[in-house]
Amino acid sequence: MRIRFWGTRGSIPKPGPATVRYGGNTSCVEVRADSTLIVLDCGTGAHELGQQLVAGRSVPKRGHLLITHTHWDHIQGFPFFAPLFVPGSEWDVYAPRQLGRTLEEILGGQMHRTYFPIPLGELAATIRYHELTEGVFDLDDVRVTTRYLNHPAPALGYRLEAGGVSVVYATDHEPHSRHHPEARGEAARVHREDERHIEFLRGADLVIHDSTYTLEEYPSRLSWGHTPAEWAVDFAVAAQARRLALFHHDPSRTDRAVDELVTRCRERVPGEGGPEVFAAAEGQYLVVVRPGTGTATAAAGAARTAERNPSSDKATILIADDDADVLAVIVETLEPEGYRVLTATDGEVALQMTRVERPDIVVLDWMMPGRDGLSVCREIRRDSDPKVAALPVVLITGRADAQDTADGFDAGVTDYLTKPFKPTHLLARLQSWLMRSQRD
Ligand SMILES: [Zn+2]
Ligand SMILES: [Zn+2]
Structure with missing residues (x-):
């Protein structure tokens, strides 16, 4: 359901x-x-x-x-x-x-x-x-x-x-x-x-x-x-x-x-x-x-x-996208894999949730009302809590030219995924980043 x-x-x-x-x-x-x-x-x-x-x-x-x-x-x-x-x-x-x-x-x-x-x-x-x-x-x-x-x-x-x-x-x-x-x-x-x-x-x-x-x-x-x-x-x-x-x-x-x-x-x-x-x-x-x-x-x-102890050992993934249908597809892919998935539909909320919920990874759409994904990422990198500041941040966007990609990495994004993509592709990328951040 x-x-x-x-x-x-x-x-x-x-x-x-x-x-x-x-x-x-x-x-x-x-x-x-x-x-x-x-x-x-x-x-x-x-x-x-x-x-x-x-x-x-x-x-x-x-x-x-x-x-x-x-x-x-x-x-x-x-x-x-x-x-x-x-x-x-x-x-x-x-x-x-x-x-x-x-x-x-x-x-x-x-x-x-x-x-x-x-x-x-x-x-x-x-x-x-x-x-x-x-x-x-x-x-x-x-x-x-x-x-x-x-x-x-x-x-x-x-x-x-x-x-x-x-x-x-x-x-x-x-x-x-x-x-x-x-x-x-x-x-x-x-x-x-x-x-x-x-x-x-x-x-x-x-x-x-x-x-x-x-x-x-x-x-x-x-x-x-x-x-x-x-x-x-x-x-x-x-x-x-x-x-x-x-x-x-x-x-x-x-x-x-x-x-x-x-x-x-x-x-x-x-x-x-x-x-x-x-x-x-x-x-x-x-x-x-x-x-x-x-x-x-x-x-x-x-x-x-x-x-039955999900909050302790499940990795938590925060996804922010203003398109509810995109969110739905992503949640349907990630939840059955055992992840705890939090969602936000605008950047400001995503930033607040990052600080409060301290997810293991943050996925941001670039274009969102209010605060866009790049701005959220910059704020995360500036956070006074070093754990928050070091979170892996994946930016998803339809903007794929070289300058956009460079802007993304300048803002501190960890990874950059271009739309359209298959949800399974996102899953594989997130898993690799979660594995890497656990290892570090
Ligand atoms: Zn009542
Ligand atoms: Zn009532």
Whole structure:
């Protein structure tokens, strides 16, 4: 399954200089499983997703929109989701059943003329509405399991399974018990619903989980319907999930504060076999594969343990390119090879991520909005941390004449790769640079 985060912020959009890396748009996650397109939530991140979908070579004829609940930050992008305006396209919209009002009435409500100029009924696409309770159903080859979340509005989490991998999307959820066990891991929860929640996450290859608060903030926000990030880690550990994406970032959480929270959360993971923890970032692209080729989890148990400490021994590659499709192809090539791949879509973000994440190698597109690849490379070479300053930097560019190449090396690039190139070619070059930097 391929995942792209279009909105990771909770509650209200929060664009600005303090949120450029993790993003300001509210919940929206694109999931692709073969040709099936699933969109998880329709917060303001859905605007850019919709723009990209209709700008592509073929506008998808069909999509499924799975809404956790109809709080504003999860549906505000709906009236701005461009595929809904395309005649001939078909969208199936799913959300929890509510008493007294249909889903169509609720979504139509925010498009009432008091709030929005175009009524729901005038959208050109064929839209079918489905009201859900707990259960299991199939979207093409994707098995979907729904589970109630603990939130002030009826809310459902979604577990998606296809091709032997599983992704759980559980946002806007508060732990049922405030009596959190001191002993983490498998320790029994006081509340049976918390055990049930852990079962819902059980063994997932990726859990995208509400992490709105910190543990210090939580006591003043009880019953607001959200999880402190540290407890999201405990849930993922107890469920033996492989990766945990902290999600639904508090609007007042700056990029720097998210970094600190990630560090604290990683320290909370027990040394052996715990999940890889990261904070979901707008624009981030992931390919979820089972480690190795085996999909039979029981038989692969021993192998999994060895593979389950990814943050410590996987080389980390940071790729910056403003073309999302190029990024997607590169990530799909590198992730199955066992690399941890970080992505950025502009130069300034790439530079900040280099300083914070300290990848093993940096790959930069020359032409990017804001700060271009050459400028990022120059800044890396000037960094006060000698380890950062010495990182291998590979520049990828369509500019191939002798002067361009010389300019690249003058800026301090380690290697220069000319477009177009095959992803396998990039992989081979990166592997050679990683081997060389390990040897030095
Ligand atoms: Zn929310
Ligand atoms: Zn909510």
